[in-house]
Amino acid sequence: MSELPADRQPLTASPPLIVLVAGETSGDNLGAKLIHALKERLPNARFAGIAGPRMIAEGCEPWERVESLSVMGLFEIIPHLPRLFRIRRMLIDRLLANPPDVYVGVDAKEFNLRLAPKLKERGIPVVQYVSPQVWAWRQGRVKTIGRAVDLVLCLLPFESKFYDAHQVKAEFVGHPLADQIPLTLDPVEARRALGVPEAGTYIALLPGSRGGEVGRLGPDFAATVAWFKRQRPDIRFISAMASAKVRQSFEHALAAAGVSDRVQLFDGQAQNVMAASDAILLASGTATLEATLVKRPMVVAYRLSWLTSFLLKHLKLFKAPFFAQPNLLAGRQIVPEHFNDEVRADVLGPALLAQLERADRADLVQTFTQIHQTLRRDASARAAEAIVQLISGQRKG
Structure with missing residues (x-):
């Protein structure tokens, strides 16, 4: 059996745990492609979180289904708050009991960015894959996002420029649909x-x-x-x-x-x-x-x-x-x-x-x-590479 290339070798003997949380069909599609690209780079990685059928098919253990987070609007969310709080509590308990190597919010921005600060303060690296439209409304959130996450992976070019202007670490990876x-x-x-x-x-x-x-x-x-x-x-x-x-x-x-x-x-x-x-x-x-x-x-x-x-x-x-x-x-x-x-x-x-x-x-x-x-920039591969680099840096640290 031939050995894996150096950039595909496991980071350590213990398999990395990557938790991903998606909130709707488009997030499930993005998450599935990301998991596929991550598995090519980290063949022994384990995946879990809130997932849809495509993420599950790629090997993600579903703690909840994506439909449980599929809510939009400022006030339309109110009737769903008890369920969302329950899911949030479940995630915090599981993540703190068994900290992952990285937490990746796949879209579902309102949910993920409210959860992120609690994880980051406990030393769990946090990535937000798909930026909220912070450049469009409630721009003051950019500072909160910068404190809550380690990296924002942007699908659109003007988004990373907005974050750069506010000294928030972000990377434009392109859009998987374009690929x-x-x-x-x-x-x-x-x-x-x-x-x-x-x-x-x-x-x-x-x-x-x-x-x-x-x-x-x-x-x-x-x-x-x-x-x-x-x-x-x-x-x-x-x-x-x-x-x-x-x-x-x-x-x-x-x-x-x-x-x-x-x-x-x-x-x-x-x-x-x-x-x-x-x-x-x-x-x-x-x-x-x-x-x-x-x-x-x-x-x-x-x-x-x-x-x-x-x-x-x-x-x-x-x-x-x-x-x-x-x-x-x-x-x-x-x-x-x-x-x-x-x-x-x-x-x-x-x-x-x-x-x-x-x-x-x-x-x-x-x-x-x-x-x-x-x-068209091979988005899933770029996103996976950025996440691997983050995990590698954390483990070396």
């Missing part, structure tokens, strides 16, 4: 993969991955389909459902709008659904980055509870010029984004129609391609 998604995707091949007719004009609908999100956006997305039924009945609609719960919620919205027969639903297959489309209507979030990498025109919608929205607006907590990731990455508005009261059929319908007909489509695709190339 995964090809630079070009053929819509005809995607339509064949979905089993839909190759000819025609398609709009993709992605109302979100969380039940609450789909509850807020689903009725307006369905009403937009009804708008097209009147204005452009030739257009076909396809939709990617993140879970059975999301599918049930969206089916109810489509039925209430009388357009169930106008939308073909697919379980998962978000990338094929996007690639098969001519334009996309979707919820703000990771899906907007995926749509950017798939390089389709889009309209981005975002809706919060009235109280959260009121505070963001009147306390001026939000500092970024945009909330849609393609606009943030381009540094200018290249796709329409609509928030709260603007999320309605008479706004979304015309906006989508304009995206289908935009004359500068080739320029938009070129901008998307430049973003793709900037983010």
